[in-house]
Amino acid sequence: MSRTIVITGASDGIGAAAATMLANPGDTLVVVGRSAQKTQAVAKELEADFFLADFTDLAQVRGLAEKLGNKYPRIDVLANNAGGIMGARELTVDGHEKTFQVNHLAPFLLTTLLIEKLVASRATVINTSSMAHRIMAKYDIDDLDAVKKYSANAAYGNAKLDNILFTIELQRRYGDHGVSAAAFHPGVVGSGFSAESNRVTKFMYGSLMRRFMLTPAQGADTLVWLATTVPGEDWEPGKYYAKRKVATPTRTAQDPALARQLWDRSAAMVAVK
Template sequence: MAGRTIVVTGASDGIGRAAARALSGQGENVVVVGRSPGKTEALARELKATHHVADFARLAEVRALAAALLDRCPAIDVLVNNAGGIMGSRTTTADGHETTFQVNHLAPFLLTTLLSERLVASRATVIMTSSMLNLRARLDLDDLDLRRNYSGVRAYSNAKLANILFTRELQRRHGDAGLNAVSFHPGAVATNFSDGTDSMARLVYRTPLKRLMLTPEQGADTLVWLATSVPGADWVPGGHYEKRRTAPVHRLAGDADAARRLWERSEELLATG
């Protein structure tokens, strides 16, 4: 399986960077995508890999990224939708969407759907980085941008449940054509997660508690396993994993109608902005 093309978003830091290094070390052709030009270019030089810079808070950059990948990658064997973050106070992007929702769900949804024909033709694996916080979600499909009852934790939890619902609907729509979608929880990882925001989470990552967290390499283990193992044999397409085992999900994750409605609502939001 070595030598495949694996696109990793959110690769300039944390588990994305650790996964890119591990996959490159196994002989995979890793395409590095990150928001920070300096960090992304540095990792690409280290790995002798192709790289792209894109800020998922700007949908125009996501569209440009998809166009560049389609132009330069005849096949995409694995797409790792790892970019994301928690934002704290409610902010909106230039596209008019709540930032946590756009960066964690709407942008990777857009990227994946723009690449869908290439992914299906490649019989690709699509991996979504979710979180155990999906269990705390209170998702309102009529208020995905959380104009009402906003909190940073709720926005992030909702987005992580959206990742799982998207995974399952992607599998339903394209699984028969050979695409395999899966989501996972990396664990509490000692990274720069939430830096540059006013989220209270950033304070935890600056205390001695950080020493109790997983290393980025440990957090990336399940991601690397999903990218290099066999769908249907080693893991169940449409499933959600932690530490290479099936992980619990929110009760709504099993609602096929909710997954379909989220997909359709995401398409509507992208069509209008």
């Protein structure tokens, strides 16, 4: 059966590599990106559909959800891959800290707006997290927008922890209705995700250091594995993965009560039920 696969953050890095690896003549591949030039180029090369959306603007995320919902009768895989490390604290047009919105709040909104279609399609939802949640996060559920205290690395670590908590709660709420959710750590990948970060982080992930990092294709391997195998048989939904195996996130990232809190607060922020 033909499948529809949607990948956000697909104009570069892991997302573009995953799109290339998932391109199948029998399926409908949909790439989503912020850059018109890059996204169109990926779509043209892969003969894929494409949409543009800047996740710093939730109105664009709502528009994307509407377009996807209207165009595709089903969505079999939604890969929430868009994200990145930012620099100095900055608010989006929606009034949220940029790292938090791009990495968590926008994909949360996209997923919840599409949830009826995802349930009907018995879809797999894949959230790109990171081991950064373990080494960078300084998590405070009462300060999601980092008003009290901010650092670029902590904001990124917190957002990647959000991805895992979101996966847990998505599975709890909709697993019995057919949705299979997973989060994964791609490894330390040489890509453009740190383009808006500070100088130290740019150096850590920049061109000089890339020789020691995974390629985008290597980083996309677990995403592709989750997207092409059978949940419940080949992997267990609701878990966090690294190198195609269940990995153990921090104790905070495994807290079901915290996962529920994050869902409720995120829903209130984006005004969805």
